[in-house]
Amino acid sequence: MPRDPECLFCRIIAGEIPSKKVYEDAEVFAFEDIRPQAPVHLLIVPKEHIPTVADVPAGWPVMGRLVETANRLAKEKELIFGYRVVINCRADAGQEVFHLHLHLLGGRKFSWPPG
Ligand code: 5GP
Ligand code: ZN
Numbered sequence: 001m002p003r004d005p006e007c008l009f010c011r012i013i014a015g016e017i018p019s020k021k022v023y024e025d026a027e028v029f030a031f032e033d034i035r036p037q038a039p040v041h042l043l044i045v046p047k048e049h050i051p052t053v054a055d056v057p058a059g060w061p062v063m064g065r066l067v068e069t070a071n072r073l074a075k076e077k078e079l080i081f082g083y084r085v086v087i088n089c090r091a092d093a094g095q096e097v098f099h100l101h102l103h104l105l106g107g108r109k110f111s112w113p114p115g
Contacts, residue, residue: 001049009099039107050100079106
């Protein structure tokens with residue numbers, strides 16, 4: 001899907017809205033969450049505008065690249081005791097920004113099940 005000029009994360013990727021970038025390549029962009037819920041809280045997003053995980057096409061190779069990036073950043077942040085990778089989908093899951101993103105959370109213990 002093309003870039004959505006109204007989309008917050010499309011605008012962050014384009015540099016129109018500042019962010020604390022931690023990684024970028026041709027397909028993937030990663031930055032610090034503005035309201036961190038853990039000592040490490042990064043957002044990993046595709047450059048392509050995909051609204052939710054439910055919109056991910058079958059076999060879409062960028063999905064694997066997003067997971068790979070989360071794992072590499074977790075290693076760089078030395079989250080040796082573990083970490084959580086979260087994708088919220090639509091209202092019941094609390095999705096606020098409708099541009100697909102993985103949350104990488106770490107540096108503390110998390111409870112299960114989530115609230
Ligand atoms: P969601 O609830 O959609 O899964 O997560 C959206 C995340 O984006 C939230 O954790 C929120 O703190 C973060 N966020 C919202 N607006 C901004 C922003 O302008 N900059 C950054 N870096 N993060 C944002
Ligand atoms: Zn977008």
